[in-house]
Amino acid sequence: MNDPRSDGVKATFWSEGADGEPSVTWFDVEDESEVPLAGDFRTFVEGLTASAAFDGGQD
Template identity: 70%
Template sequence: MIPFDRLKDTFWDAGPGEPLNARTFAHAGRELGVRLPLELGELLGLRNGGTVAAHCDAFPTSEATSYSGTHVPFDHLLGVGGRLSILDSPYLSTEWGLPKRVVVLSGDGHTWIALDYRLSAEPSVTWFDAELESELPLAPTFRAFAEGLVPSGSFPAE
């Protein structure tokens, strides 16, 4: 486990990327009707979405998913604005049959990792499989999720 204060300095993969300003981040939360986690704002303040570094591109799971018996992928983090962003969460929820009170962080259309606001104003992080209509809680907070990220290469090949 890497403490968040150290993780954020090496979270993003090398390459160009524009930071997101705090004002736009706060506006995104208001537009979505939620209070976005401060740690998410810190990461997006360094780079407004993109590919994450290989040392933090997976999250271990307590049970098997359609992706793997040991983990789920987290190779990218959506930003605010652009072609696909967290602001698209209401549309994606309708399109893919996800719950209404989620903010999508990462996914490929069939599976998603999202902030889950269904039980609290402080979101947990949940894995959603749209095709199987299943879900798996991953972490109680975004910070715990970020600190639990590990390299996908640390898992045995399946």
Template identity: 60%
Template sequence: MHACDPIDVGDHGEPSVGWFDVELGTKAVLAPDFRSFVEQLTRRAELKKLT
């Protein structure tokens, strides 16, 4: 599950974006804020060029 974590906020008060595995009880921060998360996304066409 992807979610914004209001407990872990960045420099501008925005929540970080994380991956939560409910079954294992683990959390991984994917980006410090939503804008950074979106900027890291890659288009499907870009991925096909890499393979």
């Protein structure tokens, strides 16, 4: 994901968390939409879930 215009999850300082950490947002370039994922980076990381929880461990 080297193209800054690509879809993806990005930490942004447009909206900072309580301790000045960046919020984490999903940017969808094609739909021109943004989905806030967490108010700060720590909350984002603590909320991550292994993919096995969604696909029953099947790859």
